[in-house]
Amino acid sequence: MKSACKGRRRIGAIVLLWLGMTVSPGIPAKGAPSSPQVYRLDAAGLETLLRLHRRHGRPVLLNFWATWCEPCVQEFPALIEVRRTYPRETLGMILVSLDEPGEVEGAVLPFLRRFGIDFPIYLLDPRKVVETFALADPTWDGSIPATVLYDRKGKRVVRLVGAQKVETLKAHIDLLLNVGGKE
Template identity: 35%
Template sequence: MTGYRILYVALSLVFCLSCKEEKKNTLTATEVYRNNGIEIPAYDFDGFQPLLNIKDGKVRVINFWATWCKPCVAELPYFEMINKRYPKDQVEVILVSLDLPSNVDGKLIPFVRNQNLESRVLLLDDPDANSWIPKIDKEWSGAIPATIIYKDNKSKFYERSFTYNELEKELSKFDL
């Protein structure tokens, strides 16, 4: 009987630890903005951070941008082209808006609708930029546009804007 108790406790511990690990890799939105069929989840950095660590063989292109940033807006069509060119199980494009939450309904959602953005769009709403910016990249000044391209344990950070050909060239370094 004691052997079963030990086995039960051991299995319970393994189950709890695996649940904790699963939660660690789960995105947790603080809010979801909805308007005219468009849904934009908002995350603080802790809720967003698991997106930076997914290891499933897929290339992720994570672009930090805002509607008020002209160079950001100018390069968005290239990210959309990448999103359409590659199968979803190979490449995922994620557009991380740094717009203010007060501008989501009046600016961000209309922008997403007017530009027909099909890439995944989310809002990073964490006012403590000095704490989360270096967690993205130690050298990042916080200027946008900025992009991370990663696949499993290989990652590259770019604090600049891109043309379509430049994006393709960088993606080719990730064994697509």
Template identity: 30%
Template sequence: MKRIALVIATIVLVACKEKKTTSIVQKEGVETSEAIELEVYDFRGLEKMLSTQSDTTYVVNFWATWCKPCVKELPYFEQLRSNYKEKNVELLLVSLDFPAKYESKLKPFIKEHNLQSNVVALDDPDMNTWIPKVDENWSGAIPATLIFNKTERKFFEKSFTYNELETELKPFLN
């Protein structure tokens, strides 16, 4: 009976103050390689990823599966990741999906769209505190993108075409 209860369970939550990881416990007969692990952070945990002292340039996109402009531009971020991975560029997709939708919407979306970029979820309801820490002029609207390295930082509250995204990235690489 205990084993059946374990097999039926669908969520395992490992929590700490800064980072929570959720993964699907697979039902009997389903390959465990099908599981999608999702790192979930509060802003304090995510904030460490929004600065660097290395030579890497980071592109951080704030998005959600329910945001049509966000979904429309995701392929451009994936293409940018592919085209610039050898040029010391890292991509981070920060999902603002609601925690109750991680299993039913976010994880299936990641799998269906075969997202190769690092995807994390931000679960911090105190948005009035963390939004201005990302950028003091951010209204909170998405899509929003932050591009930064150790010497420069630029924030965009807009959606991108691939060419626009690449144009904004290139000055960071010089």
């Protein structure tokens, strides 16, 4: 019995270590505790996040953006409105920045602070772009902003490329939330 517990602890420690390496804090935010949190993300980390939302029966909005992308900047208020409209228990949101890791302090954090972001943001590991894009949607060419919506079972339902209006995003999300009710 003791060896089974040790084995479980060891496996748990390995899983936590793996998660720490794939979805790990990037550069810690300076300043107030309300500073936005930015975590590095690769394909394995994205797969883990999608699996967690699927396990909880939540549809997911996955968005790729960057501070240097003007349409992304224009779309960002719509994403914030979506987050404020749909509680975390209802809709999973994964916002992934394509900014370079060296731009977190100078561009990403100031941008997020300007919008008052109070939820985690992910920074795509530049070494894992191809794998992460393929996981998000194998037919996607990498144009941003891009939003991929998944249903409660984790099935990719729609990919929207270009800046979306809040009404468009909400219409797609409402369809996901209402189709078949809570399964």
